[in-house]
Amino acid sequence: MSRPGISITARRAGTFCLLLIVALLVQATLVQVLRAGEYNDSPANRRATVERYARPRGNILVSGDRITGSRATGRMLKYQRTYTNGPLYAAVTGYSSQIYGNTLLEGVEDGVLSGTDPRLAGFAPWSALTRMPQPGGDVVTTIDAAAQQAALKAMNGKRGAVAAVEPATGRVLVLVSTPSYDPGSFAGSSDADRTAWGRLQADPLQPMLNRALRQTYPPGSTFKVVTAAAALTAGADPDAPTDTPEPLRLPNSSRELTNEAPGCLDATLRFALIRSCNTVYAKVGVEAGLDRMVRQAQAFGFNDPHLTIPVGVAGSVFDTRMDLAQLALSSIGQYDTRATPLQMAMVAAGVANGGKIMRPRLVDRLTRSDGTAVALLSEKTYRQAVDARVAAELRSMMEGVVAEGTGTNAQIPDAVVGGKTGTAQNGLENRGTPYAWFIGYAGKDGAAPAVALAVVIEDSDARRADISGGGLAAPVARAVMESVLKGR
Template sequence: MSTTGRRAGTFCLLLIVALLVQATRVQVVRAPEYDSSPANRRQMIIRYAQPRGSILVDGHRITGSEASHGMLRYRRTYPEGPLYAAVTGYSSQIYGNSLLEGVEDGVLSGTDPRLAGFPLWSAVTRKPQPGGDVVTTIDAAAQRAAFQAMDGKRGAVAAVEPATGRILALVSTPSYDPGSFAGSSGADRRAWQALQTDPLQPMLDRALRQTYPPGSTFKVVTAAAGLSAGVYPDPDVRTDSPEPLPLPNSDRVLTNEAPGCLDATLRLALARSCNTVYAKLGVDVGLPGMVRAAEGFGFNDGGLRVPVGVAKSVFDTRMDRAQLALSSIGQYDTRATPLQMAMVAAGVANGGKVMRPRLVDRLTRADGTAVALMSEQVYRQAVAPGVAAELRSMMEDVVTEGTGANARIPGAVVGGKTGTAQNGVGNSGTPYAWFIGYAGPDGAAPKVAVAVVIEDSAARRADISGGGLAAPVARAVMAAVLGMV
């Protein structure tokens, strides 16, 4: 072969090697970069080339997929969108995913490697797996009862099963239809924009992602702290509480809405919701004891997931004694999600043991075979069983003889605590109406614990109360779970 021929051959070989190197760089080394590039539509096309898996409640599919005529073949549907929006979140071709649709996106979209029967073969063939399903813990009757009872009100409901931590209902109102912007059309964009600019914030998940001053419902935590610390030997000892109560190191005094709070016992003070008794009790327990009690129920935990992330409920760890007094009655900087306050009621109902709340029972393949099973886990031992029994007795008196009468359910044992929390500077805003409680058949363990908060109401300011507005909502949810509607 001539020298020219050898040089030409060598040059061609170098070109082939360079081509192979470049192909390897593009297809292997830089593949993740190209796959994640916003300009790469291929991944989007693949994602929406098949129906998405379903989210299930009581065996019923509360989400679906429908064929569209665009490049993205399937869009998400929500047959009862507003009813379950606080559970499902949304899955949008433009705006991504949220809540369960986001946390469990791998299973629902079919990209989770656990869905593949033979992972190595699936990786080689790159054949898309059908989307799997997410089976929730939600009780359909409880969810519907909560949603209907909250009609026209702004606020939230969270209900859990005390013995297992299974979340039975999550409602946030006003709600929205996740299907209204699930596609990629101009109508979808307009629907999204309308929701973003709505002053009522319908897309805010008030049950999990919004915190409120819990008001007098927090007195259950303060009672737990006082009884655990032995400040009083039992709930029926007179407390030597003045009325009004001068706040320590302050020129302010704390008063009561109800009469008969002077030196009231913890039991009577809970039934009548005496501020002075529980503010003084919090100061007597002291900051370390109050922090310990609050954190025993889940306050100050910024890592709680159900598996959706939950906003951190807060009880300050640095306060003076006057601030501690106000915090002990659920004011000052104390903040809680509705789920957190449902956990307080559930912990009391479950003998002082708070179970880790969870929204998902299992994840399955499209054929129904399980890829993950979720079981109950102990989250915290908030109080000793004996203290929990005393708290239950006190909370049941709140319903039978105190401010929680509107939560009564014939044939059931109901315990609860009402609250009306101040809102705004100098209490200038509309107060928040609260109720937390639990219920079970007479002679049996409680089956449901619930928290209800109502942000606003058409009622006159003087008529806004947890017992008047929130307790009837809680009663409807608890009765639905017990089958005593």
């Protein structure tokens, strides 16, 4: 015979236990489903970080050799990034730090390098079932190791950058930014890593600034190649007098523009490029008009804020709203005109490649750890900057610059070299140290150009009066071009 009191107590206990189970299920659902993202992203959750550094990272390769590695730490974060000759390649690799994250190729290709990219799975269903982590894959770059080393050596401690590309394919051969830094100095999570990072952040020379890709400069007279392209496209004769006075009064202004070189009065476009006459190209830019100049600049890649190689590149700028005096200055690479070294290398590459600019790319292929490819990157057209006729005329004019003009320091025996020098004014009322520029291309005699490049030097030990693109930047360009041609 049942006792009602015990039965009621049991039912109540059972109901209470059921409520507890429901509450636990609700809480588990809340934690594991609804709030999973919040907990995963919480700074207090170290699981994802521990898992990320539980195995070696894949590598970045240059000319077939690994320029990165991983070493065991003996700590909770088991592996940290190492770099072979880190300062030489910092503008290419960026950094991978246990504290400060990833940048440049280390950031853009992090999925492949860390092993989380689904393309690395050999048999996707089996990988999903076993949930075994994939070893990190590799990133094979387009960089030419010898040319990269030649560029850094030729810069010889000067502050600036070098960017070089292969005109026919867009493969980036050189990216150097000086001064540089060692990304391995803060790859870990120790006090020493934090100290190294703080020292780099406080350095007034900004060694972590990627000047080749992320810094824009007034391009100075190197921009005259773009202005010449606009004039030639409009039908101008490069060997006809331009009816240019000297000095040239800027439109609607009392300011007069002068030249450093003699012989610029009524000079032709060809002579004015060879001797770098400001007055001629300022006048030509005004006569071409704002719309035509904007179209031509954009055909070479200016005003494109979305260029990636796949690393993001700072947008180069040619203003779309200016008065005539401002247009005159912009047409000789001053006023608000600004360009990255890579952008100016693309200008030279477009001229060298018959007017067609290939999309610049820093990566040849992505592979699994065993070397099998998961992605092959091929050349793609970026812009048709000018037609073949105009490109041929520009090449002839640029080759004159190197043969007998301001760019003679870029001459290479048994090679065809074209170029343009530039000395860009800088700072408030142009009181800063001028920037020395050289853009150009080179190929073995009778062969298509193998390399196009841009060199900019921000500062050096030279006296202000001795700073020029031909004197400072052209020798650096020659060293890089020689290295590329030697390897072909």
